[in-house]
Amino acid sequence: MEHATTEHAATERASSDSATAERTTAEQAQLMREQILQMGTGPDGTHVGGSLSSADLLTVLYQEVLRLRPEEPDWPDRDRFILSKGHASAALYAALSARGFLPAEELAEYGTSGSRLAGHPLRRLPGVEFPTGSLGHGLSLGVGTALALRRTGRSGRAYVLMGDGELQEGSVWEAAMSAAHLRLGGLTAIVDRNRLQITGDTEERMGLEPLAGKWRSFGWQVLTVDGHDLDALRAAFAALPGPTGQPVVIIADTVKGKGVPLFENKKKSHSVKLSPNLHRRALAGLRARSRRQS
Amino acid sequence: MTDWQERYATATRDVYRATLLDIAKSDTRVFCVDTDMGGLEDGFEAELPDQYVNVGIAEANLMGVSAGLAAEGLLPFANTIASFAATRACEQVKVDIAGNALPVRIVGTHGGFSAGHYGPTHHAVEDVAIMRSLPNLTVLVPADAAETEYAVRALADTEQLPGPVYLRLGRKATPLVHRGPYTFRIGQADLLRPGRDVTLVASGPVPVAESVAAAELLAGRGIAARVLNLHTVKPLDAEAVLSAARETAGLVTVEDHLVTGGLGGAVAELTAAHHPCRVHRIGVPDGFHDQVGTETELLARAGVTAPAIAGAAEEVMRERN
Numbered sequence: 001m002e003h004a005t006t007e008h009a010a011t012e013r014a015s016s017d018s019a020t021a022e023r024t025t026a027e028q029a030q031l032m033r034e035q036i037l038q039m040g041t042g043p044d045g046t047h048v049g050g051s052l053s054s055a056d057l058l059t060v061l062y063q064e065v066l067r068l069r070p071e072e073p074d075w076p077d078r079d080r081f082i083l084s085k086g087h088a089s090a091a092l093y094a095a096l097s098a099r100g101f102l103p104a105e106e107l108a109e110y111g112t113s114g115s116r117l118a119g120h121p122l123r124r125l126p127g128v129e130f131p132t133g134s135l136g137h138g139l140s141l142g143v144g145t146a147l148a149l150r151r152t153g154r155s156g157r158a159y160v161l162m163g164d165g166e167l168q169e170g171s172v173w174e175a176a177m178s179a180a181h182l183r184l185g186g187l188t189a190i191v192d193r194n195r196l197q198i199t200g201d202t203e204e205r206m207g208l209e210p211l212a213g214k215w216r217s218f219g220w221q222v223l224t225v226d227g228h229d230l231d232a233l234r235a236a237f238a239a240l241p242g243p244t245g246q247p248v249v250i251i252a253d254t255v256k257g258k259g260v261p262l263f264e265n266k267k268k269s270h271s272v273k274l275s276p277n278l279h280r281r282a283l284a285g286l287r288a289r290s291r292r293q294s
Numbered sequence: 295m296t297d298w299q300e301r302y303a304t305a306t307r308d309v310y311r312a313t314l315l316d317i318a319k320s321d322t323r324v325f326c327v328d329t330d331m332g333g334l335e336d337g338f339e340a341e342l343p344d345q346y347v348n349v350g351i352a353e354a355n356l357m358g359v360s361a362g363l364a365a366e367g368l369l370p371f372a373n374t375i376a377s378f379a380a381t382r383a384c385e386q387v388k389v390d391i392a393g394n395a396l397p398v399r400i401v402g403t404h405g406g407f408s409a410g411h412y413g414p415t416h417h418a419v420e421d422v423a424i425m426r427s428l429p430n431l432t433v434l435v436p437a438d439a440a441e442t443e444y445a446v447r448a449l450a451d452t453e454q455l456p457g458p459v460y461l462r463l464g465r466k467a468t469p470l471v472h473r474g475p476y477t478f479r480i481g482q483a484d485l486l487r488p489g490r491d492v493t494l495v496a497s498g499p500v501p502v503a504e505s506v507a508a509a510e511l512l513a514g515r516g517i518a519a520r521v522l523n524l525h526t527v528k529p530l531d532a533e534a535v536l537s538a539a540r541e542t543a544g545l546v547t548v549e550d551h552l553v554t555g556g557l558g559g560a561v562a563e564l565t566a567a568h569h570p571c572r573v574h575r576i577g578v579p580d581g582f583h584d585q586v587g588t589e590t591e592l593l594a595r596a597g598v599t600a601p602a603i604a605g606a607a608e609e610v611m612r613e614r615n
Binding site for chain 1: 325344347349350352354355357358359360361362363364365366367368370385386389390393394
């Protein structure tokens with residue numbers, strides 16, 4: 001068994017990103033949530049709910065798991081991260097900023113004309129492996145990437161974050177079938193299981209359950225974790241197989257809009273443009289929740 | 295029969311498979327991505343299993359996997375049927391391959407009506423139009439087996455062709471256009487016959503062969519028809535087409551594809567912008583061609599025959615006078 005070397009990741013991070021090194025991962029996740037809300041004040045808002053549900057797992061990935069070199073985005077031995085649920089771009093940009101791929105000030109340009117920070121990620125942004133946004137593409141890209149990493153003997157792993165509604169795309173299952181058949185242990189899928197799609201509960205719209213059973217029957221090892229429990233996420237990422245092992249899917253049980261009472265478990269949080277007043281209330285709710293928990 | 299004729303008396307897809315295996319032996323970047331097509335497992339997989347993967351009957355996955363492989367520096371050849379490449383997996387081709395300008399070689403067999411007997415699900419008469427509209431893609435339609443070998447060898451050169459390519463192949467043996475080696479360059483029209491009266495612009499095995507035969511018919515009537523084989527539909531050889539537009543009475547385009555959006559469309563767009571002239575387009579008419587027939591039968595119904603091409607050329611000349 002080969003483990004995702006969180007120590008190694010931390011070293012890479014410390015050498016390149018001293019500005020944020022003092023913040024704990026939990027504090028980074030809180031900062032990410034504030035930045036997502038800020039980006040939601042942009043010209044056309046952002047996908048607030050699905051960004052907030054991904055915030056903890058993206059923070060653990062970018063702060064503790066992914067081996068990356070911001071000063072050398074194409075470092076051949078880096079881990080590859082693919083945000084298949086491209087609409088959570090605001091969360092990704094915050095994560096890339098925390099890791100030193102782009103200045104935090106640039107987040108203010110989100111969604112503005114001429115910005116690199118589009119509603120769905122552009123490949124020309126350093127740290128973005130593939131442009132995404134049309135759902136159901138990322139896992140196939142991850143299969144090809146992991147296959148190539150194995151073929152070329154590079155040490156990086158491939159991680160693909162999908163939304164749960166995205167699993168309704170048939171192409172996901174083509175990719176899932178092939179990853180297991182090819183024993184691509186170097187590929188890890190993560191499902192942001194927030195249970196809401198645009199028009200409502202996934203189980204009422206197009207049921208996904210039994211979800212773990214589906215992945216298992218496709219030949220994957222399934223880890224179901226609380227997607228907001230940092231230690232549980234750390235443990236999941238520390239137990240990944242080597243390049244010829246059975247691929248792992250981490251089903252992260254999350255809450256859409258997590259951390260902002262106005263948006264939690266609300267289908268209307270999917271895409272929101274935050275007016276100054278709404279932003280003020282959302283931010284106050286986020287901070288009050290955070291104070292109670294600390 | 296010459297060595298050349300003997301060697302290339304075969305289907306474009308057969309010479310493709312042999313050539314792919316040959317280049318892969320010396321270029322370890324080459325990676326054969328199969329969708330259970332049948333025919334690649336015997337040769338390629340048997341000899342180079344480490345450079346082969348079968349992703350199953352799953353064309354969307356084929357394109358995404360190939361994009362991932364190419365992004366990591368490999369040179370994937372993505373194998374499927376032309377219709378599935380261009381229509382079923384169109385979005386993956388657009389976003390994952392073309393949008394990223396990745397060097398994936400998409401190889402579609404059963405182009406045009408070459409699988410006429412299979413019916414309309416296996417006809418590909420809109421693929422060139424679709425692929426031509428996607429960014430960064432080079433679109434190649436070899437006219438015979440020999441040209442297919444030239445094209446496949448050219449695809450290994452990522453200096454010359456750093457982006458994605460769509461290679462459209464047929465299914466059965468088709469007539470040979472040349473009698474021996476010739477100069478093949480991607481993006482450069484192949485002048486098959488000089489002529490100053492009218493020009494036949496063709497792509498694809500049957501259209502090119504019928505155009506050459508049409509030029510013979512026209513010669514018998516005292517008309518010197520220029521014949522251009524446009525094996526590269528994108529980028530189009532603008533110089534060759536515009537020279538023909540300037541120097542002859544007009545153009546007849548001939549293709550085994552819809553008359554909209556393919557070679558005829560490309561030629562009409564180019565001439566309309568730079569040298570308006572008569573462009574008569576011969577090809578498959580609009581419609582879902584719910585018919586069974588051989589490739590030549592179905593194309594004959596669409597007017598892809600030497601007499602019909604010759605007649606169109608004469609009409610173009612009459613209109614000019």
